[in-house]
Amino acid sequence: MGFKQENYYNSEERIWYGKPERTYFSKDQSIGEIIFREMKRHPKLIAQISDTENTILTRQELLLNSMRVASFMRKMGMVQTDIVGIIARNTTHMFAVAYGCFFNGIAFHSLNINYDESTIKKLYDITKPRVIFCDGDDYEKVKAATAHQNVIIVTMRNHHKDSISIDEVLATTVEDDFKPARLEQGINQTLAILCSSGTTGTPKAVTINNSHKIFSYCPLTIDDVQYTPSSLDWVTGLLTTVTSGVYSTLRVITDNLFDPARMLRMIEKYKITWLLQPPPHLAMIANCKEFDEAKLQSIRCYMYGGSRTSIEAQNSIRSRLQTDCMTMVYGMTEVGIMAAINQNFDKKPNSAGRVVDGMKIKILNEENETLGPNEVGEICVNNGQHWSGYYGNPEESMKIKDSEGWFHSGDLGYMDDDGYLYIIERKKDMLKYHNIMYYPTEIEQIISQMPDVAEVCVFGIWNQFNGDEAAAAVVKKPGSQIQAQDVVDFVQSHTDVIYKQLNGGAIIMDELVHSANGKTNRVGTKAYFLDIKDRN
Incomplete structure (x- = not known):
């Protein structure tokens, strides 16, 4: 699976540009409207297989479940300014919740299941969700964190006696003329609220809008089988959820802790073609005892990014693939998608790649002056689109995105003479x-x-x-x-x-x-x- 990259460098501005982006959908369509239409086009295709819960859903079944979730919210009287909370694993009905939100134009705020009660309280005090979908295992923690709010809690599995179960939600009647809602603020409206990495303190609530950029760099087809271990609280999990809906792919999901041996078995069993994972998982795969016998022939796109990994681990996996399809990506949750992609591992093995379509990158020194090739400074990214900022935190929003639309990543790096980005380190490290x-x-x-x-x-x-x-x-x-x-x-x-x-x-x-x-x-x-x- 190839990404054609054509970059150019403006030596006067000292800015690297990707080529203009292209879209195959009407720009005023919301992601919810696109997914609704595509699901109706391919009703008999299998949409999702849970390897841990042993469930299978066709696109028709997933669409109906998503409409039921959306109808449940509508009967609650929820409007597009409301927020839905999610703190759950990748279980069978989790993505009906996500698509139901998309259909209603209601943003969800997804948190990781490992957050403690204090962090959950701080984050949901910001967004104040009307309803929270969580696993029954986490019900008590979520209930305690939101006890001072008037929140309805729906459990996805292992149901608590005081919660509403997802089965009750999926029994909601759907109107015959059900249609996805038109966005009141257009594609600038918030699609989802995720969390910053949290490595420097309490995570911030990062808004992601309805821009088509989130899926435009993933040339998938109905023949693809997707897998990522990420849940909906990370941009990689959101990306996979959106692209599997837009491109009618088969998505394999799991709700367990990452297990490299299990993943290798899944690749062979389901003929997975598209992988997206963090580098530590890549290293775990390359070093597990099952790796030498694994069958990886089906993979045609293997993307990884977010931190460094060893050249040895990358080469180990590349040596077992049928095609040269390993792709390192670089991006920020705030940008909403990758900003650079490396498709030239052999010549640029340590690089994060070249600028993707519709993006700009510049390097700044401590005096905020732009730098040229091979000069180290802070990496700044401009995606040319609206950003609603950190939810409820305009001060921090202004710190990371300046008045000219540049996101200041906090990463130190440089661009080489060929326009390839190299990450040296976080400034704070x-x-x-x-x-x-x-x-x-x-x-x-x-x-x-x-x-x-x-x-x-x-x-x-x-x-x-x-x-x-x-x-x-x-x-x-x-x-x-x-x-x-x-x-x-x-x-x-x-x-x-x-x-x-x-x-x-x-x-x-x-x-x-x-x-x-x-x-x-x-x-x-x-x-x-x-x-x-x-x-x-």
Whole structure:
């Protein structure tokens, strides 16, 4: 599956442009209207298979369920300014809830199931949902977090005695002339509210609008079989939900924690063609014992992004694919879709790729001056569309998006002479040892060369005399006998500068701490490291 990329660089403006975007749908159509029409066009196609719940839904069945959910909300008297809450796994009827919201022009605010009661309360105090769809396992937590609000709670499974079950919702009568609602604010109206990564504190409520950009970069067909482990609280989960509806694909879902062995079995069983996952999952697949015997011939698009992964893991998976279809992507939740795609791994293996259609990228220094090729600064992205900001937080919205429409990513990087983007590090991850600046990834790249290392996370430990002393948490490969001191010694032998030594030490972990979307959480891993050190 190819993305044709044609970029150009304006040397006077020092801005890199993707080619003008194209759309095959009327621009005034909402995503809900498009999906409604496409579902009616292909009623007999299988829309969804749950590998964990052993359920199958045709597009006709999924459409009817979605209309029932939409009708339930209409009978509640909900209007387009209302919000629906979602905090649930990828279970059988979850996507009828999403499509029901799309049909009504009502945005949902989706949170991750791992959020604690305090975080749920803070976020839902902002958006104040009228109804929340959650798993029965999380009912008590959600109920406690929203006890001060007048919220109806619907459970998706393992139903609580005090909740409404999704089965009751799906018994709602649908009017014969049911139609999706026209958007009162057009395509600038909010489609969904997701969460920022939360690695720097309480997540922010990120609005995503009805722009067709969210699906225009995914050339899918009815022959495709899609899978992503992401749930609806991440933009990758939203992207897959939208594209499977728009392009009439078959979507495979699971509601369990990510299991690389299970995913490999699913690829073979369902002939999955389209994958989207975070890099840590990619590393887990490449290092699991079932990988050598896995049959991956069906895959024609393997996308991953959101954080770094080793060249070794990427090459391991590429060597097993029938076609050169691994694609690294770069984007921001706030932008609503990827901003760069790398389709030239062999020549640019460490690059996040070139600018996608309809996007612009520039690099800024500390004085907010634009930089040219090969100059490192903050990556800024312009998608040329309206953004409603962080819901209920105009101050933070103005910090990330300036008056000229540029999103300030907080990522440091540069564009090379061929217009390929390279990510160096998050600005906030920059460390100083004796006032010498360095980045954790520089040391992670050294440690990743060790044959026994599966994953690594490096961070700074504050020392009142030295500043940030580098420390590492390492996950070893199965069967390895590697010790923490081996990691420290390896780094010492592979760099001759003191500030890049593991002056803060190292530990071996069974698993790194990850954010809810699968990204390595540097803050959380560091907290675990400090806790272990304190106890020892």
